[in-house]
Amino acid sequence: MIPFVLLGWYVVNYDIEPEIFDFTVPAIFVDEIFGEKFAFGMTENNILNEIIGVVLILSFLMVAFSKEKQEDELIAKIRLDSLVWATYVNYGVLLLSMIFIYGMSFFWVMIFNMFTILLFFIVRFNWQVNKLNKTMSYEE
Amino acid sequence: MKNSIKVERAKKNITQAELARLAKVSRQTINAMELGKYVPSTVLALRLASIFETEVNEIFSLEPSDWE
Numbered sequence: 001m002i003p004f005v006l007l008g009w010y011v012v013n014y015d016i017e018p019e020i021f022d023f024t025v026p027a028i029f030v031d032e033i034f035g036e037k038f039a040f041g042m043t044e045n046n047i048l049n050e051i052i053g054v055v056l057i058l059s060f061l062m063v064a065f066s067k068e069k070q071e072d073e074l075i076a077k078i079r080l081d082s083l084v085w086a087t088y089v090n091y092g093v094l095l096l097s098m099i100f101i102y103g104m105s106f107f108w109v110m111i112f113n114m115f116t117i118l119l120f121f122i123v124r125f126n127w128q129v130n131k132l133n134k135t136m137s138y139e140e
Numbered sequence: 141m142k143n144s145i146k147v148e149r150a151k152k153n154i155t156q157a158e159l160a161r162l163a164k165v166s167r168q169t170i171n172a173m174e175l176g177k178y179v180p181s182t183v184l185a186l187r188l189a190s191i192f193e194t195e196v197n198e199i200f201s202l203e204p205s206d207w208e
Contacts, residue, residue, distance in 0.1 A: 072165040073181050074172060136171040 004059060008052040012111065017046040053114070060118040068129070078128045086121035143200045146174050148192040162191050 010016070027043045030036065068075050093116065097109040149159055156174070160167040163184065172178035180188070189196045 070166040072169050073184060074169040074178055132168050136168055
């Protein structure tokens with residue numbers, strides 16, 4: 001996951017589109033800024049960013065929702081709580097960004113926002129599980 | 141909600157880990173319940189009662205804050 005986060009940041013930041021990733025791909029909808037507009041067809045595209053996006057989302061999902069060693073009802077509760085919390089925080093941040101960030105910077109906000117809900121979830125969930133493990137020092 | 145899991149456990153002389161294994165939950169869950177930090181599901185409450193060979197009412201009881 002982490003190598004792809006770095007790779008994704010690098011690729012988007014420097015607008016890298018190596019030719020080996022140029023493919024003609026099927027599309028459901030195409031609407032280019034200075035070009036054609038049609039539904040269902042084939043289009044030219046550099047698939048590097050698509051690959052990175054898909055791998056990122058899949059790896060985030062795997063990290064976020066893989067089962068704990070012992071998945072019981074307490075873990076399930078922490079999981080749900082964290083998901084709700086992540087949703088609140090994510091939309092809170094998005095609201096603030098909408099109000100205070102403009103232009104190309106907001107485009108960046110939208111890119112990050114594709115992943116932040118899962119990121120917030122992972123951070124909060126692991127933090128809560130760690131906290132639970134720490135409070136269990138005593139026995140008998 | 142108050143509970144007497146710790147007392148019942150002492151009566152049966154089993155550890156948190158053993159109780160966790162019997163109830164098919166993690167030791168963290170047993171510990172959180174004993175500390176009053178977690179209210180178990182009805183199923184888990186019934187399982188505990190069954191393990192301790194008693195009634196759910198004997199282990200768990202309401203306290204005033206549960207009515208708020």
